[in-house]
Amino acid sequence: MDELNKLSLAEARDALKRGDVTSVELTESCLGAIEGSGALNAFVHKTPEIAMERARAADERLQTGDAPAMCGLPIGIKDLFCTKGVPGQAGSRILQGFVPEYESTVTQNLADAGAVMLGKLNMDEFAMGSSNETSVYGNAVNPWRRSGDDAQLTPGGSSGGSAAAVAADLCLAATGTDTGGSIRQPAAFTGTVGVKPTYGRCSRWGIVAFACSLDQAGPMTKSVRDSAIMLGAMAGHDPKDSTSADLAVPDFEGMLTGDIKGKTIGIPREYRMEGMPAEIEKLWSDGADMLRDAGAKIVDISLPHTKYALPVYYVLAPAEASSNLARYDGVRYGHRAKLAQGDGINEMYEKTRAEGFGHEVQRRAMIGTYVLSAGFYDAYYNRARKVRTLIKRDFETVFADGVDAILAPATPSAAFGLGEMKDADPVQMYLNDVFTVTVNLAGLPGVTVPTGLDGQGLPLGLQVIGRPWEEGEMLNAAFALERAAGFVAKPEKWW
Template sequence: MSDLNKLGLAEARDALRKGDVTSVELTESCLKAIDDADALNAFVHKTPEIALERAKAADERIKGGDAPSMCGLPIGIKDLFCTKGVPSQAASKILDGFKPEYESTVSQQLADAGAVMLGKLNMDEFAMGSSNETSVYGNAVSPWRRGNDDAQLTPGGSSGGSASAVAADLCLAATGTDTGGSIRQPAAFVGITGIKPTYGRCSRWGIVAFASSLDQAGPMTKNVRDAAIMLETMCGHDTKDSTSAELAVPNFEAMLTGDIKGKKIGIPKEYRMDGMPAEIEKLWSEGAEMLKAAGAEIVDISLPHTKYALPAYYVIAPAEASSNLARYDGVRYGRRAQLAQGDGITEMYEKTRAEGFGHEVQRRVMVGTYVLSAGFYDAYYNRARRVRTLIKKDFEDVFAAGVDAILTPATPSAAFGLGEMTEADPVQMYLNDVFTVTVNLAGLPGISVPAGLDKQGLPLGLQLIGRPWEEGDLLNTAYALENAAGFVAKPGKWW
């Protein structure tokens, strides 16, 4: 078998079980693809020695006949996950040289299941961004191009390296994290599947924190079946994370029947934004028709507080970030600025943070500190928290009325060019999250499924939002949508 790196998780798992291929062969195929793809800047810390060592161990385990589904499958790990002895920088200068002495719970669970870590993936600094342009490693680049245009496109953010690597077949799948859309938006931009599970489904322990009440890890994969396989391994209760839910993890793959007869799918009228491209509007209507043809009932619903979601998110997330990022002070780990004679501790903090944090992180820390300050706490932060409760209640009311899932666009546009949304107006960049942030504010599961191409040949995704803790049902609805959409487009290789 050639081009082993082009396999999905399920195909590769089945080939491993049959003995048609070994994990070492799969891993070597991916390592070669990674070495040939430096132009994408997706992998920022390569770990070939660890990969081959784990692949050999996985082959032995498969021979023994007790291997779980993820055993022997080569994946990439987002740089936000702490990995023992391997640089874990969250794409920030301030964590330069940081090699943790511990492993994040999610990456440990994947390793315990026999998954093979190929290396660490590029991302926006501290997961703050929608285009992977805030990374200390430089921009991650999408493997897609517009028609015959050579302009480099964003793979989305913050999990841009993960998206680019999976779409370009550098790995079979990758981990991502999603605080306001950072799995679903990049997945939509590069034509892959990305699921953000219910808040609390995956442990956050050992994942560098951005906004603790919103962050959630999830898989980025080549299709829905692969997402189900990888998600099951990533989920589970963890006593080290107080927000982790003590719930049994079902066999998500076994729930993929494709049968959605009688399911009620809601179409929220508030997501019909002014200025939405006609192509997105058309794809959304086609998606609803596909689900209807598969036996689902399509109903119009209202989520009245949607218009307040972005402002609420951009108060809550920076507030939590400013609190979480206070630990980066140059004292205990990471980078410390060079100090002048007579500099005290205050100067050390100031110089270290000025050097170590990029502009977007500085902007959000300052916004967060402002909304938490005396005199503004009630006006901004507490008000945003109350709005969040109303947004959550909108969803609860819809689900209580019998709706099983909600269909929306995943992004307001296809991927844009790197540098096209400049720093001049950060709000333009923030608008990328318009369809995704509500899901994080309400703690719900959401999945992006590739469903079509725009007129320039770029992928467009549709988002399905599910009931809390019902990822299996959500994945099954996504599976039906995936089957109906029949999306198989791949980027032409230019790198």
């Protein structure tokens, strides 16, 4: 079989079980694709030796006939996940030289399931960004291009390397993390599927923290079925993470029937933003029609506090980030600035952080420190926490009224050019998260599905938001949408 790297997880799994291919062959195909993909700058720490060792072990396991679904499947790991013996920088200079002595729970779960790690993927520094332009490794590049235009486009952020790698068939799937849309937005920009599970479904242990009450790991894949397979391997209770839910992991793939007859899908009127592009409006309307044709009941719903979601997010997330970033002081690990004679500990902290943190991380650390300071704690941080509760209550009310899932756009536009927002107000970049942050604030599951192309030939995605802990039902609605949309477009290879 040729071009094995182009297979989906489900196709590769079935081929492995039939004995048509080996994990070694799959892995070699992906490693070859990675070697020829330097222009995308997706893989930043390659681990071919580990990959081949795990592939050989997976082939032995497959021969016993008792192999889990992910056994032998080559995947990429976002640089935010600690992986034992492999450099992990979270896209930041301040963690230069850091090699973890432990494995994150999610990557351990995947390794236990037999998945093959190909290497670490590019990302925005500390997951702070919506375009993968804040990375110490340089920009990750979207494999998609506008029709008749060779300008480089963003793959989205912060999981931009993961999205680019999956879209370009460098790996069969990848891990991502989502704090305000960092899985779902890049998935929409690259024509892939991205799942942000319910907060607590996947362990956060061993994942470099951005905002602890918002961060959640999830899969980035080529199809909804693949996401169901991979989420099943990633999820599970972890006593090392106090926010991890002690709940059984359902058979997500087994719940993909595509039957949504009688289900109620809500369309939130507050998501009809002023100035929304006509293409996004039409995509959303067509998506609702597809679900209606599949037998679902489509109803208008109200989430009245939606307009406060972005400001609430950009108070709470930087506040938590500033607290988490305090551990990077040049003392224990990572980068330490060269000190002048007479410099004390404060100078070491200041110089190390000034050199190690990029501008966006510095900006968010300062915002977070400001809103947590004595004079402003109640005015900003406490008020934002209260409004977050109201946003969560909006969703609870809608679900209590019988809505099974919510359909919304994933992004306000298709992928934009790298550098296009460089001189813009940072708030313009933050607006990319307008449709995604509510899901994190409320702790809900969400999935982005590619459903069409814009006028310039770029992918556009819709988002299905589910009830808490009902990822299976949410993925089934997404599966019905995916089947109806029939999206099969791939980027033309130029890299």
